[in-house]
Amino acid sequence: MSDISRRKLITTGLAAAAGVTGLGVAAGMAQKYGLVPPDHGGIFGAGETLTYASHRLLTKYSLAREFPQSMISKPPFANEMAPPTDEFKRLQAGGFADWRLTVDGMVAHPAAFSLDQLKSYPSRTQVTMLQCEEGWSYIAEWIGVPLSHVLDIVGVLPQARYVVYFSFQPDWWDSIDMADASHPQTFLAYGLNGDVLPIGNGGPLRMRVPRQVGYKSVKFITHLTVTDNLKKFGKGLGSASPESGYAWYAGI
Ligand SMILES: Nc1nc2c(c(=O)[nH]1)N[C@H]1C(S)=C(S)[C@@H](COP(=O)(O)O)O[C@H]1N2
Ligand SMILES: [Mo]
Numbered sequence: 001m002s003d004i005s006r007r008k009l010i011t012t013g014l015a016a017a018a019g020v021t022g023l024g025v026a027a028g029m030a031q032k033y034g035l036v037p038p039d040h041g042g043i044f045g046a047g048e049t050l051t052y053a054s055h056r057l058l059t060k061y062s063l064a065r066e067f068p069q070s071m072i073s074k075p076p077f078a079n080e081m082a083p084p085t086d087e088f089k090r091l092q093a094g095g096f097a098d099w100r101l102t103v104d105g106m107v108a109h110p111a112a113f114s115l116d117q118l119k120s121y122p123s124r125t126q127v128t129m130l131q132c133e134e135g136w137s138y139i140a141e142w143i144g145v146p147l148s149h150v151l152d153i154v155g156v157l158p159q160a161r162y163v164v165y166f167s168f169q170p171d172w173w174d175s176i177d178m179a180d181a182s183h184p185q186t187f188l189a190y191g192l193n194g195d196v197l198p199i200g201n202g203g204p205l206r207m208r209v210p211r212q213v214g215y216k217s218v219k220f221i222t223h224l225t226v227t228d229n230l231k232k233f234g235k236g237l238g239s240a241s242p243e244s245g246y247a248w249y250a251g252i
Pocket of ligand 1: 133167
């Protein structure tokens with residue numbers, strides 16, 4: 001059986017199991033195929049599993065929609081939330097020359113990257129939509145280095161399953177699975193609409209995950225950890241979002 005028809009069969013099975021016998025059976029099937037998201041517990045857990053498992057089986061390699069430059073929103077919508085820490089302000093005052101992105105965990109070569117280093121790698125652009133879960137959105141050109149490029153440099157170990165990312169704002173941390181981490185549109189973004197990434201939009205560096213809703217695109221990124229287990233971070237749900245009722249996997 002081809003890979004895609006096998007995927008279709010499993011997904012059809014998941015959906016059928018969910019419809020006929022309830023979400024619990026579908027969750028059992030997802031478990032068998034290693035497709036259980038970290039926030040699978042609780043009332044909505046089985047539904048989260050069905051969404052994540054079927055996206056991963058059918059759309060793992062699909063691309064987020066890209067738009068022509070003419071459709072870029074003016075001015076880009078931003079939360080304009082100033083990053084609060086003194087450490088951030090100190091780095092900002094120095095033009096971010098002392099800023100580093102540290103990468104550790106299940107990697108062969110833990111490393112700390114300066115902005116200049118990140119900018120020296122092949123730069124990519126994408127014009128994609130950032131969709132907030134609250135209903136607003138904007139289209140912008142994002143400039144950055146694919147996360148996969150940096151992961152290749154540090155050498156991700158084969159047993160790794162997730163990349164956890166941390167911000168200067170302690171409440172804002174999140175994680176994605178290797179399918180999204182190695183996806184060509186997942187960027188460490190340092191530019192917006194032909195210019196440097198404004199602080200209001202998460203500068204000097206933000207995670208950009210265009211295949212998921214806005215809150216996965218965490219701003220003011222400072223640290224990445226590669227892991228095979230999300231249980232040891234926060235409340236063990238994969239990110240701060242499920243702690244306040246939002247899904248860990250928020251695919252669009
Ligand atoms: N560090 C941090 N990252 C964040 C947020 C935030 O408040 N702090 N807000 C998130 C949400 S809910 C959305 S919709 C987008 C908004 O991106 P923007 O500020 O570029 O409009 O950023 C996401 N990343
Ligand atoms: Mo949002």
